[in-house]
Amino acid sequence: MTSYENLTDRTALITGAASGMGEAIARLLGASGARVALLSRRADRLTTLADKIIADGGRALAVPADLTDSASVDAAAARVRAEFGPVDLVVNNAGVMLPNPITDGREDQWQRMIDTNLVGALRVIRTFVPDLVESARAGRTADLVDISSIGAHMVFPNYAVYSATKAALTHLSASLRSELGPQDVRVTNIEPGATQTELTDHLDSAEMVAQLDALFTTTGLLSAEEIADVVGYVTSRPRHVNLRQIVVLPTRQA
Template identity: 45%
Template sequence: MSHPSTETVSKVVLITGASSGIGEATARRLAAAGHRVALGARRTDRLDLLAKDIEADGGSALAHELDVTDLASMQGFIAAVRDRFGRVDVLVNNAGVMPLSPLAALRVDEWNQMIDVNLRGVLHGIAAVLPLMQEQRSGHIVNIASVSGLRVDPTSAVYSATKFAVRALSEGLRQESRDVRVTVVNPGLTRSELADSISDGGIKGAVDEMMAIAIPATAIAEAIRYAVSQSADVDVNEIVVRPTAQG
């Protein structure tokens, strides 16, 4: 990671699901751009190592245990960041799970997990941060959806439903907001641990094969950096980032 630059005004950026994949890459990229980053996830050992990495390279980072399915946990994360940095400029709602399966498999617990993390987790983030951003009369909420929020494939019905919902929620929030910017980022096949939650061996094998064309998480991090770096009167509403080879 390069040393922080002065390419933009330093912002306080909260990132959920920051312990790996897109969340980790985003933390590193935004810290390198001079932003102060707050890292939230359940795996605090990974968060602590990431925060130390960022600070060793001259950045500013706070690690904090976070369960996005618990509103009180999200509120505690926001409060800790405000105590440390004095404000909250950007929330990246990145935490997500993707246990794909056909509906007929009736993996109801997995359906509920996707609803709780992918949708309720985003709602909790908005509920915790929106009053503060309204009070500041500025802020930016970046919601990570998916190309599965643009199309539905066999085995992705519930996952796609949560990501379609995130896009609908984001558009509603955007229309209701005059001071708070809202961006949706839709990654295509991206190297991360997302497929690790797939419990069906056959489906996981097929996804692993597809990942041969996947782009690095840094590509999504760069899209987020672009959206965050725009001036306050410019709201980048939606970005789709796919591998060139993805159909």
């Protein structure tokens, strides 16, 4: 696993940390010397991950939380600050992908994606941006990293609502740079292409699963660890350097 030594003693919060990219990001940051607060709804998996990071010599805290619930996010923030102090690195990674034709009218799925992918990220931003601003004011490096998707700007049939949530997150990241950049808080938006995660486990359509399998067979997949490496790289640059937008694709993906 790649390690970035100048991440030592930073305090990172990672949402969606129970699996996939979030888990890989947490492990990399932990191995690089950061204190890592792990947020997800799956308490058992968070505890297992925290135990692994600690066994490897890192510092980790499992914090079960539901990003669709403001009170849950507030409670998580209080616990993180009590254990680790203010956060100076936030990775908004939690997300859900539920593709279906728009004519299916799956309002339940639309709402779930909006609540998690966009409003959940906003709750995390609202809660932890004061920590980032204070860290930057004290002369420390401060980072907000939003994990979006190439769906934010590429068109895929049946992914209209998912892509809309990711487009909103990408534009939110760009807009926040105008607010936070002048306060020395870096904002980075990362848009992965085809990546091996558990997002496909949420699908309830055999047709959508088959379409993704066909795509992945053609393009190949990035690993979650490769996306984590990108996060480690951008957050370990000198504090006056902001890599604001990164698109990461398998070489064969157009």
